[in-house]
Amino acid sequence: MQKLLLSLVGLCLLSLAPVGNPPKSRRPNPPAPSDEKMVRTIFDEVLLRGTCYENLRVLCKDVGNRLSGSAGAAKAVVWGQKTLDAATAQAGKGGANVFLQEVMVPRWERGAKESCTLEAKGQKSIMLDVLALGGSIATPANGIKAEIIEIHQFKELDSLGEKNIKGKIVFFNRPFSVTDVSAFSAYGGCVNQRVDGASQAAKYGALAVLARSMTHALDRYPHTGVMIYADSAQKIPAAAVSTLSARLIHDAIQAGKRPVANLKLFCRNFPNVPSHNVIAEIRGSELPNEYIVVGGHLDSWDTGEGAHDDGTGVVQSIEVLRILIASGYKPKRTIRAVLFMNEENGAMGAKEYAAQAAAKGEKHYAAIESDRGGFTPRGFAVQDTGAFLRFVQGFRPVLAPYGFTEITTGFGGVDIGPLGASGTHLLGYLPDSQRYFDHHHAQTDVFEAVNKRELELGAGGMAAMVYLLDQYGAR
């Protein structure tokens, strides 16, 4: 996920959300014994008969990575529809409905394997670990060869100015803050280097940029992710370098060797192409035009298998429907699992879903997104600071025995974000964050990095939250 891009938008929405839908909710505090029993049934269902881990294996190993507009993404749409059909089959005729929602998405291709050499006085040429950033233009076929200068903060670009930057390759090397306990907070403090670095450096005549990978880990894996050209900016090529490569570059610069890089990228942007959100719903028995959405994103970057980002959110969302059906729960509201297309580089699926919901007059009561990895549960982030947050915190006693102890104000998610404008309550599933950026957008984001029980506990908590919101949500 590319979280930060829309998290600022998300934070702005914080003040809007409660206005559209003032909570008059009953607060289950202390929760009823029947709630404890239902939540136990939900967790038993997923822990004993869960299908999400096997679904993830198929998504990772048979579909593989699935960047928007690619053949992999098309295959993922077919897989999503088939898997939702199978998961909801038990609901019987008319009980569940699986359908596609067309959406136009960007298409960017990496092309041939990129490369970057580092040359410095008195040392042999070194191959750096690089990955083109998503959305970047290519270099000329023989590469861009220039001296590297190292930058930590954008304001240093202003101080250095054109005379020091023009004709150079700018290397953004601001590391994650290790004292932020939340890895997402550390990511938020760095990701502008990746997203905006090229346009910031191009203002002063830089030829290309290298951005330190967005991770706590010190290793040889470059982490890709979206970059965006400002409308006004000259477009220059941009690539991520691994943290160990970043150290090599830094050391060469510190040693006064004035290192030179030769960067070759072969990537290309194409016109938008059609793709799909994949949606399944169980109709509500009392309030069929009120919706509760659970979702993750079906697309991934074109490296690794998109396991934690966001295969886990996808299979958990599917699992929520299966759990509720298998547990015999008849929801008051219509419950939807939405597999959003194109979270990584455009969020076009998110925008399309919200636009169609508004156009059709569908009242979305709440939406829960899982896009922070499939790790062991911590709780939920509620995109609210007032009554709705306190209402959800009232669920803590029934959820805490399953590891959901933290119900705090926070960003809901990129894909559910656009629903916030119409007053939908937004919640993000909050797993433990420490290992997430070891895998995020890198070749290490594979099925094997996911633990079966951690994945299942997350799905159970999401299903329990849907149940509780449906039971106690304000009419």
Place this chain on the structure above:
Amino acid sequence: MQKLLLSLVGLCLLSLAPVGNPPKSRRPNPPAPSDEKMVRTIFDEVLLRGTCYENLRVLCKDVGNRLSGSAGAAKAVVWGQKTLDAATAQAGKGGANVFLQEVMVPRWERGAKESCTLEAKGQKSIMLDVLALGGSIATPANGIKAEIIEIHQFKELDSLGEKNIKGKIVFFNRPFSVTDVSAFSAYGGCVNQRVDGASQAAKYGALAVLARSMTHALDRYPHTGVMIYADSAQKIPAAAVSTLSARLIHDAIQAGKRPVANLKLFCRNFPNVPSHNVIAEIRGSELPNEYIVVGGHLDSWDTGEGAHDDGTGVVQSIEVLRILIASGYKPKRTIRAVLFMNEENGAMGAKEYAAQAAAKGEKHYAAIESDRGGFTPRGFAVQDTGAFLRFVQGFRPVLAPYGFTEITTGFGGVDIGPLGASGTHLLGYLPDSQRYFDHHHAQTDVFEAVNKRELELGAGGMAAMVYLLDQYGAR
């Protein structure tokens, strides 16, 4: 760790602990701003300048596994002393004191690689994944070959009786309960198969036993661990089988193939040998004869690298001293890091430490053990149900921002357990449990399975707990 063995003892001690030392503690609720500041200093120290991850790498890769009485264990003692010296060097002359405490420990050796074939009508002979259980006797050199019968509960042995069991190999195949959220609770429900299975089966004339590995995972790694012969029982060989091998055996039996195993174990018990606990202390400024202990165990099983069991507890305990010294904290009480020898198969180091403490009249106020893996923090288990538990729960507001949200009644740990008899307050560091038994006592328990930040956050929480107990503990 072999946890369950002493956990029953531990639970019995719950009623004793508060009696010996009635808490008259000041309760920091809400905690003072100075506490929040000190705890932040502690976490900054470990996250910015922590040495525990590098120490763990050396312990895992240079020392390797280290079963009590082995050359590896002797090397680990030297490593422990050296590493504690380095960690406490900053405390200056007289400020820290590192010493060894001799203890006699069992010596058991695996010998040549064990094996077990499975033969059944109409299928080729299969090599099962096996590991002799620690303490087991060997088979004859040409193995024990006999039909396998499958057992889930010990009471089935009583029903089947000698006529069905005599001359057979008994296969204990009770799986972990998947609906227990705590993996330790699931372990507790199964581990008697491994520990007592041989003696239970020998009563009815079984020739050997195979025990399903103690793990949630479905894979090819057998997990060893201690087994104990009852004094009255005939000694028969015992081995662990991987969960996938367990499935093969089960399927062959279910298919009516009456499978036969040929088990070959070459292990051997020797007389006890001398070894050591390794101890470092910072003397208290006000109450030097009151002690707060942090500890883990230095020994491991003879497979993998003993990373999570219990290299992480060892390096975290060392780190606690380093953090407190580096943070400039002058403790009121004497703070000790104790690297206990022989937790896995005898807990002789634990018993020796408590015996010497009692003999010397050292008053141990509290002890914190880390022996549940080095995973992301959840909180602390407090071996108390009364006032001391509530006292420690009062620390929750200062610890929760670092992921320590669960402060609950529970088992402190095997190595600190013997201190409980003299009224020492016992606390166990509680990391997330979901991944622990993927690695426990298996070849997968290696350095690479440990995440640097998760390890560091655990050490930070332990240091913070030492600080808070020292500050607010009753005189």
